[in-house]
Amino acid sequence: MRKITVFTNYRCASTWFTDTLAQIHKLENLGEWFHHGAPKIKNLSNLNYLQQQDDWVLKIMPNQYGAIDGLADTLVELSDSVFYLLRKDFNSQVTSWYISSLTNDFRNSWHDTRQLPNKPDLWHLREQQLQDYTLELEAVWRKHGSARELIWAEDILVRPCPVERAVEFEGKLPTSEFDPTQLFLTR
Numbered sequence: 001m002r003k004i005t006v007f008t009n010y011r012c013a014s015t016w017f018t019d020t021l022a023q024i025h026k027l028e029n030l031g032e033w034f035h036h037g038a039p040k041i042k043n044l045s046n047l048n049y050l051q052q053q054d055d056w057v058l059k060i061m062p063n064q065y066g067a068i069d070g071l072a073d074t075l076v077e078l079s080d081s082v083f084y085l086l087r088k089d090f091n092s093q094v095t096s097w098y099i100s101s102l103t104n105d106f107r108n109s110w111h112d113t114r115q116l117p118n119k120p121d122l123w124h125l126r127e128q129q130l131q132d133y134t135l136e137l138e139a140v141w142r143k144h145g146s147a148r149e150l151i152w153a154e155d156i157l158v159r160p161c162p163v164e165r166a167v168e169f170e171g172k173l174p175t176s177e178f179d180p181t182q183l184f185l186t187r
Contacts, residue, residue: 001054001055001080002025002027002054002055002056002057002080002081003050003054003055003056003057003078003079003080003081004021004025004027004056004057004058004079004080004081004082004083005057005058005059005060005075005076005078005079005081005082005083006018006021006057006058006059006060006082006083006084006085007059007060007062007072007075007082007083007084007085007137007140007141008059008060008061008083008084008085008086008137009061009062009085009086009087009093009130009133009134009137010061010093010097010100010130010133011087011093011094011096011097011100011130012085012086012087012093012153013085013087013153013157014059014085015031015059016157017059017083017085017151017153017156018031018057018058018059021057022057025055025057026055027055027056027057028053028055028056028057029056029057029058030046030056030057030058031058031059032058032059032060032061032064033046033050033058033059033060034046034058034060034064034067034068034071035064038067040067040068043067043068043071044068047068047071047074050075050078051078058075059085060072060075061133062132062133062134062136062137062140063133065136065140072140073143073144076140076144081149082144082148082149083149083150083151084137084140084141084148084149084150084151084184085151085153086134086137086150086151086152086153086180086184087152087153087154087180088152088153088154088180088181089154090130090134090176090178090179090180091175091176093130094123094126094127094130094176095123095173097126097129097130098119098122098123098126098173099116099167101122101126102116102117102119102122103116112166113166113167113168114166114167114168115167115168115169115170116167116168116169116170117169117170118169118170118171118172118173120173120174123173123174124174127174127176127178131176131178134178134180134183135183138183138184141184150184152181
């Protein structure tokens with residue numbers, strides 16, 4: 001019997017990570033089980049399913065915690081293992097989400113180099129969203145003491161990296177000074 005929750009952020013290789021956990025441990029991979037677009041009744045049904053089943057892995061993003069009041073706490077209680085999957089290289093993470101926003105492709109399904117526009121306003125919007133989500137992840141991580149297995153994607157990924165994309169931009173993209181590694185130091 002194994003129940004695993006992965007608290008993560010967008011563009012951290014969480015699909016690859018949960019796929020790998022499911023394969024290694026022979027678990028049902030529920031993916032983003034509490035997707036922010038799902039109706040509340042669906043999310044309540046999903047929570048009931050988790051309470052009755054064994055052998056699953058799911059991932060949840062900070063903007064999905066609100067699907068049900070106290071969801072993050074409930075998932076920690078239900079799970080045998082809890083992981084927090086983040087990226088050290090915040091600029092690459094933002095750029096990856098920026099690319100997904102421009103292409104509507106979240107699985108890196110192209111092989112040739114793509115030419116993409118430089119839209120600083122969109123890049124900064126994605127930067128701010130990811131910063132906010134990272135702060136929410138840190139709050140859950142700190143709240144749950146011993147149930148906080150922190151994993152940096154860069155420390156476990158093999159090459160070729162599933163979060164790298166073949167793109168060229170029209171001009172230089174903005175950069176961020178935000179450093180998520182500083183938030184997750186033990187205090």
